[in-house]
Amino acid sequence: xxxxxxxxxxxxxxxxxxxYFLMGEEPYYxxxxxxxxxxxxxxxxxxxxxxxxxYGRDSNIEDIVSNAKRYPMMAERxxxxxxxxxxxxxxxxxxxxxxxxxxxxxxxxxxxKYKKIDKRKKLHKTIAKTGVIFEGKRMYENQVGDxxxxxxxxxxxxxxxxxxxxxxxxxxTDLGKIDNELQKLQLxxxxxxxxxxxxxxxxxxxxxxxxxxxLRSAIGEKxxxxxxxxxxxxxxxxKDNPMVVTVSLLFSFFSQLLQYHGLADKSKGxxxxxxxxxxxxxxxxxxxxxxxxxKKVSHAISLLQETDVKSKGVGATxxxxxxxxxxxxVKIMN
Numbered sequence: 492x493x494x495x496x497x498x499x500x501x502x503x504x505x506x507x508x509x510x511y512f513l514m515g516e517e518p519y520y521x522x523x524x525x526x527x528x529x530x531x532x533x534x535x536x537x538x539x540x541x542x543x544x545x546y547g548r549d550s551n552i553e554d555i556v557s558n559a560k561r562y563p564m565m566a567e568r569x570x571x572x573x574x575x576x577x578x579x580x581x582x583x584x585x586x587x588x589x590x591x592x593x594x595x596x597x598x599x600x601x602x603x604k605y606k607k608i609d610k611r612k613k614l615h616k617t618i619a620k621t622g623v624i625f626e627g628k629r630m631y632e633n634q635v636g637d638x639x640x641x642x643x644x645x646x647x648x649x650x651x652x653x654x655x656x657x658x659x660x661x662x663x664t665d666l667g668k669i670d671n672e673l674q675k676l677q678l679x680x681x682x683x684x685x686x687x688x689x690x691x692x693x694x695x696x697x698x699x700x701x702x703x704x705x706l707r708s709a710i711g712e713k714x715x716x717x718x719x720x721x722x723x724x725x726x727x728x729x730k731d732n733p734m735v736v737t738v739s740l741l742f743s744f745f746s747q748l749l750q751y752h753g754l755a756d757k758s759k760g761x762x763x764x765x766x767x768x769x770x771x772x773x774x775x776x777x778x779x780x781x782x783x784x785x786k787k788v789s790h791a792i793s794l795l796q797e798t799d800v801k802s803k804g805v806g807a808t809x810x811x812x813x814x815x816x817x818x819x820x821v822k823i824m825n
Contacts, residue, residue, distance in 0.1 A: 492520070492638065492641070494625060495520040495523060495524055495625065495627075498511070498524055498623060498625060499524065499527050502527070502528065502531065502532070503531075507532065507568070507598060508598070508621075508622045508623045509593035509594065509595060509597060509598060509599065509621060509622055510590060510593050510598075510599045510600075510601070510618055510621060510622030510623070511524065511525075511528065511598070511599070511600045511601070511622060511623045511625070512601045512603065512608070512618045512622065512623070512624045512625070513525060513600065513601065513602050513603065513625045513627070514601075514603035514604070514606060514607040514608060514624070514625070514626055514627070515603075515604075515605075515606075515607055515625075515626040515627035515628055515629075516605055516606075516607075516627065516628065516629040517627035517628055517629045517630065517666060518604045518605065518627060518667065519627065519666035519667045519670065520625070520627045520666075521602050521603075521604055521625070521627050522602075522667070524600075524625060525572055525574075525600050525602050528570060528572070528598065528600050529542065529544075529570065529572060529600075532568060532570050532598055533566060533568065533569075533570055534566075537563075537565070537566040538570075540563075540564040540565065540566070541563045541564060541566045541568065541569035541570065542569065542570045542571075542572075543558060543569075543570075543571055543572070544572045544574060545558065545571065545572070545573045545574070546573075546574050546575050546578075547573060547574065547575040547576045547577065547578035547579045548575060548578040550573075550579075551579070551582065552579060552582050552583070552585040552586055553585075555571070555573055555586070555589075555599075556586070556588075556589045558571050559571050559589060559593070559594055559597045559599045560589075560594050560597070561594075561597070562594075562596060563596050563597075567596065568596050568597065568598055569596065569597050569598070570597075570598045570600065571597060571598070571599050571600070572600045572602070573599070573600065573601045573602060574602050575602065575604065576601045576602055576603040576604075577603050577604055577605060577606045580606060583603070583608060583614065584608075584612060584613070584614050586601075586614055587613050587614045587617055590614060590617040590618050590621055590622070591617055591621070593621055593622065599622075607626055629664065630664055630666065631664070631767070632659060632663075632664055632743075633767040633768060634767075635659045635664050635666075635669070636652065636655040636656050636658075636659050636769055637655075637769065638666070639655040639658060639659070639669065639673070640652070640655055642670070642673065643673060643686065646677060646682075647682040647683060648676075648677060648680065648682065648683070648684055648685070648686060649683075649684070649685035649686065650685060650686040651685060651686070651687055651688065652769050652771040652772065653688055653704065653771075654686050654687055654688045654690070654691050655769075656704050656769075656772075657688055657691050657697050657699070657702060657704055658672065658691065658695075658697070660702060660703045660704055660736075660740065661695070661697045661702070672695055675694065675695075676690065676691075676694060676695075679694055698724070700721075701720070701721050701724040701725070701732075702721075702732075703732075703736065703737055703740045703741075705717070705721055706718060706721045706722070706725075706737065706741075707740065707741065707744050707775075708775060709721060710741070710744075710779075710820070710823060710824065711744070711748075711775050711776075711778055711779030711782065711783075712778055712779075712782070713782045713824055715820075715824055718820055718824065719817070719820065722813070722816050722817055722820055723813075723817075725737065725813065725816060726811070726812070726813025726814075726816065726817070727813075729812060729813065734802050734812040734815065734816060735799075735802065737816065738795055738798055738799050738802065738819075741791075741795055742792065742795045742796070742799075744779075745783075745788050745791045745792050745795065746792065747766045747768070747776065748776060748779050748780060748783060748788050749785065749788045749789065749792065750765065750766060751765075751766060751776045751780055752780060752784075752785040752788065753785075757777075759773050762776060762777075791823045794819055794822050794823055795819070798815055798816075798818075798819045801815055802815055
């Protein structure tokens with residue numbers, strides 16, 4: 492996030508490089524940087540003759556180099572954006588000759604999504620000297636909640652930790668997908684609004700009461716009635732609440748709880764850092780640890796592994812996923 496912001500800041504200051512090679516598993520910032528370059532280096536009048544978009548599947552390295560070597564028409568620069576450049580993975584190293592001596596009046600932007608070039612090879616080393624290499628790394632689930640909070644803060648909005656966690660559990664770690672939902676909320680809510688679980692429920696369709704976050708909380712508190720209500724809701728709405736996600740999140744929760752039991756220092760800051768959770772949620776682990784000693788936590792992890800196997804049809808034919816979850820809940824909480 493900071494690296495992407497720095498690239499944008501440098502361009503705004505006039506520090507424009509001849510090559511931007513944008514690569515990596517997370518496409519969100521690749522799109523953001525390339526869109527910024529497309530919209531800001533040339534004026535609207537200059538773009539007609541001096542900005543082009545090339546797609547990797549429809550071209551080759553020779554075509555790209557040929558276009559990059561052209562001179563701009565009635566402008567200081569031209570911009571050449573290569574989208575889906577990963578389709579040229581087999582021949583991408585051929586770009587090294589151009590990278591060694593890039594056209595100073597061309598800004599070549601290569602969007603190499605879901606992959607990355609080998610740092611040991613000449614192309615990577617050459618572009619690192621003459622241009623900019625950006626790697627978009629996929630965020631871990633425990634990092635996305637903080638990303639949501641920071642992103643909304645930069646746009647003049649707030650969000651409660653619980654609401655951020657609801658979005659992560661419902662939308663996963665796809666930053667593009669999450670940002671689409673955030674932009675919808677920004678259109679609905681006045682600037683300065685702190686987005687709550689109620690706003691999420693009303694506008695995105697995620698139940699604030701019947702979701703995996705609330706299930707995890709109910710199990711940690713040993714609130715059997717609440718946990719069974721949520722499981723019953725999941726059983727009635729299996730498409731919106733896939734069992735594989737529920738089991739995965741509970742497995743992660745009990746694994747973190749096992750780690751919590753093993754910590755010598757259980758202060759809030761240390762727990763948050765070691766378990767890689769927002770400090771807001773540390774109290775959930777303190778409560779769950781009182782209700783589930785280490786032996787019970789280990790047993791719960793075994794039960795979750797067993798349920799995962801059963802959900803795939805091994806040793807539990809003709810058993811609904813709702814029934815499997817109800818059985819799991821009884822065994823964990825007893």
